[in-house]
Amino acid sequence: xxxxxxxxxVREEYFAKISTDEKSRQFLVYNNLTLMxxxxxxxxxxxxxxxxxxxxxxxxxxxxxxxxxxAISFILLLLMFFLNMTTNYQDLYLTMTxxxxxxxxxxxLEIENxxxxxxxxxxxxxxxxxxxxxxxxxxxxxxxSSVITSIIKVSLILIISCVVANAMxxxxxxxxxxxxxxxxxxxxxxxxxxxxxxxxxxSELNEKIVLxxxxxxxxxxxxxxxxxxxxxxxVLLTMQVLEMSxxxxxxxxxxxxxxxFLTPFVLLKKSREYAGGLFLxxxxxxxxxxxxxxxxxxxxxxxxxxxxxxxxxxxxxxxIKEEE
Amino acid sequence: xxxxxxxxxxxxxxxxxxIMGILILPYFKNGLYDENKINEWVKNFDTIQxxxxxxxxxxxxxxxLINDTLSYAFKVWDWHDFEGKWxxxxxxxxxxxxNSSMINRIDSYEYKPLYEHDKLLLRDLIRQMKDEINEAxxxxxxxxxxxxxxxxxxxxxxxxSESDGCPCEEEFGTFSAYxxxxxxxxxxxxxxxxxxxxxxxEFVYDEHGDCDTRALLAYTLLKEMGFDVAVMVNKNHSVLxxxxxxxxxxxxxxxxxxxxxxxxxxxxxxxxxxxNVSGNDWYADLE
Numbered sequence: 001x002x003x004x005x006x007x008x009x010v011r012e013e014y015f016a017k018i019s020t021d022e023k024s025r026q027f028l029v030y031n032n033l034t035l036m037x038x039x040x041x042x043x044x045x046x047x048x049x050x051x052x053x054x055x056x057x058x059x060x061x062x063x064x065x066x067x068x069x070x071a072i073s074f075i076l077l078l079l080m081f082f083l084n085m086t087t088n089y090q091d092l093y094l095t096m097t098x099x100x101x102x103x104x105x106x107x108x109l110e111i112e113n114x115x116x117x118x119x120x121x122x123x124x125x126x127x128x129x130x131x132x133x134x135x136x137x138x139x140x141x142x143x144x145s146s147v148i149t150s151i152i153k154v155s156l157i158l159i160i161s162c163v164v165a166n167a168m169x170x171x172x173x174x175x176x177x178x179x180x181x182x183x184x185x186x187x188x189x190x191x192x193x194x195x196x197x198x199x200x201x202x203s204e205l206n207e208k209i210v211l212x213x214x215x216x217x218x219x220x221x222x223x224x225x226x227x228x229x230x231x232x233x234x235v236l237l238t239m240q241v242l243e244m245s246x247x248x249x250x251x252x253x254x255x256x257x258x259x260x261f262l263t264p265f266v267l268l269k270k271s272r273e274y275a276g277g278l279f280l281x282x283x284x285x286x287x288x289x290x291x292x293x294x295x296x297x298x299x300x301x302x303x304x305x306x307x308x309x310x311x312x313x314x315x316x317x318x319x320i321k322e323e324e
Numbered sequence: 325x326x327x328x329x330x331x332x333x334x335x336x337x338x339x340x341x342x343i344m345g346i347l348i349l350p351y352f353k354n355g356l357y358d359e360n361k362i363n364e365w366v367k368n369f370d371t372i373q374x375x376x377x378x379x380x381x382x383x384x385x386x387x388x389l390i391n392d393t394l395s396y397a398f399k400v401w402d403w404h405d406f407e408g409k410w411x412x413x414x415x416x417x418x419x420x421x422x423n424s425s426m427i428n429r430i431d432s433y434e435y436k437p438l439y440e441h442d443k444l445l446l447r448d449l450i451r452q453m454k455d456e457i458n459e460a461x462x463x464x465x466x467x468x469x470x471x472x473x474x475x476x477x478x479x480x481x482x483x484x485s486e487s488d489g490c491p492c493e494e495e496f497g498t499f500s501a502y503x504x505x506x507x508x509x510x511x512x513x514x515x516x517x518x519x520x521x522x523x524x525x526e527f528v529y530d531e532h533g534d535c536d537t538r539a540l541l542a543y544t545l546l547k548e549m550g551f552d553v554a555v556m557v558n559k560n561h562s563v564l565x566x567x568x569x570x571x572x573x574x575x576x577x578x579x580x581x582x583x584x585x586x587x588x589x590x591x592x593x594x595x596x597x598x599x600n601v602s603g604n605d606w607y608a609d610l611e
Binding site: 029032036039043168171172173175176179180183184187189190192193204205208211212241244245246247249253256257259260263264266267270271272273274 | 337340343348361365368369370491502
């Protein structure tokens with residue numbers, strides 16, 4: 001199965017000249033990346049549904065928010081992946097060849113009589129030579145702009161991971177959170193505090209009274225819109241309950257989600273399977289051979305036209321401007 | 325080597341996904357979610373501060389060292405002294421002492437019966453404080469500072485006898501509506517009958533105390549250790565009176581026979597012996 005072709009365009013014809021082992025390895029690598037990508041998007045859709053349910057208590061709206069958040073994640077993650085792959089591809093392209101010296105070689109040859117087939121054979125020959133050279137790209141180049149772009153990319157990924165992590169934690173612990181919220185709602189201390197009258201002298205007590213009243217208000221169920229998922233109308237209150245109850249475990253779960261989202265990103269940036277992988281190499285070779293092929297064809301036509309002009313016109317007179 | 329990075333990362337990713345999948349199941353996350361944290365949070369809404377649980381550990385003495393038939397409870401009395409050194413004493417007291425102390429206080433209309441009753445309840449605390457003083461080889465004044473610092477380290481709480489006395493505004497500050505130890509010293513306890521003073525044991529137990537409650541506890545501890553001290557009062561304040569120390573520049577009061585007691589303000593952790601205490605109408609109410 002080749003899942004990579006749906007997202008990254010990993011088509012079988014790129015691997016025509018590659019051994020079966022290497023080919024299946026590249027399929028494995030890109031299948032994995034595609035599955036990772038889809039997993040993260042599914043997590044994002046789930047998060048959108050969870051937040052939608054918490055805020056609106058309505059399934060259709062929640063699904064709509066899920067699709068919306070999933071689409072945003074899809075585009076953003078795709079952008080990150082492709083930005084990394086494009087950088088890798090360009091590095092590879094530039095490392096494998098420099099076209100100017102290659103073109104110069106053909107200036108000495110009489111290519112004006114070449115047929116299309118001859119040009120294609122020449123291009124394929126060059127492509128094979130380049131493939132055999134088996135060049136490995138060098139990624140040591142450093143530029144300040146790459147630091148900034150990396151920070152922006154990582155920040156965007158962390159924002160998505162933070163949103164997803166919180167939503168998933170709500171999902172993991174929603175039963176316990178609901179029990180805690182019920183407990184808060186029926187707790188005599190908080191109810192007594194909420195019934196207190198505000199005092200003139202004690203601002204600390206007033207703060208408690210207002211907070212207690214607000215907390216109970218957020219836990220009151222609206223008869224027209226009953227709670228579907230979390231029994232609270234406030235995401236912040238639910239978040240606070242979750243934070244208090246999980247303590248350091250919440251931080252650990254947040255870190256695990258960040259790791260989950262960053263893994264494909266780091267993989268694309270650092271793994272030679274992607275950066276120097278055969279798929280990107282073959283894509284670069286195809287592009288290089290296309291450049292060469294079209295150079296040969298256009299150069300051949302140029303020379304033909306030049307020859308025609310030279311044969312039928314006074315070429316020197318055409319190009320030298322007469323003095324008045 | 326180049327394949328290792330991909331393989332490791334791949335496994336990391338899918339193991340993380342598996343962990344997340346497992347966490348959706350109801351069985352594997354009970355240890356992560358601590359409901360007790362919510363109970364602690366809800367306590368913040370209490371308008372009356374409960375006795376701090378971490379300070380008072382009720383348990384039965386099973387050491388067998390005590391020959392009488394009483395059951396004992398324990399309390400930790402800890403403080404920073406004037407040099408910033410930390411002290412902590414875990415002392416025992418008979419179960420039911422708080423109730424006994426309160427009943428005795430309600431029936432008492434002067435300081436003496438409070439002292440006489442509660443000095444027995446605080447026997448173990450006094451003995452351990454004496455032991456520490458001896459171990460540290462403190463002199464007369466050092467021992468006084470040791471005891472007084474343990475009282476001054478506790479934030480001030482106003483204690484009034486009126487049933488609707490809190491919150492209130494006094495000439496020395498504004499006080500809140502609730503009876504608890506507040507770090508800003510603005511706690512207020514109302515309805516403390518009959519004359520707005522807690523008995524020494526009650527103060528040690530709950531740590532709510534204003535000027536006369538503090539002076540009475542200091543008197544109880546120091547008197548039982550053998551110091552020549554008194555509870556000094558004037559028309560609206562109480563301090564500790566100490567004999568045998570002090571010089572011509574120190575504030576003092578006298579007893580009915582003219583004996584001098586130098587004044588020691590106990591309501592603030594920064595107040596040291598020798599700092600001026602205003603007023604010239606001080607007299608010894610208990611010595």
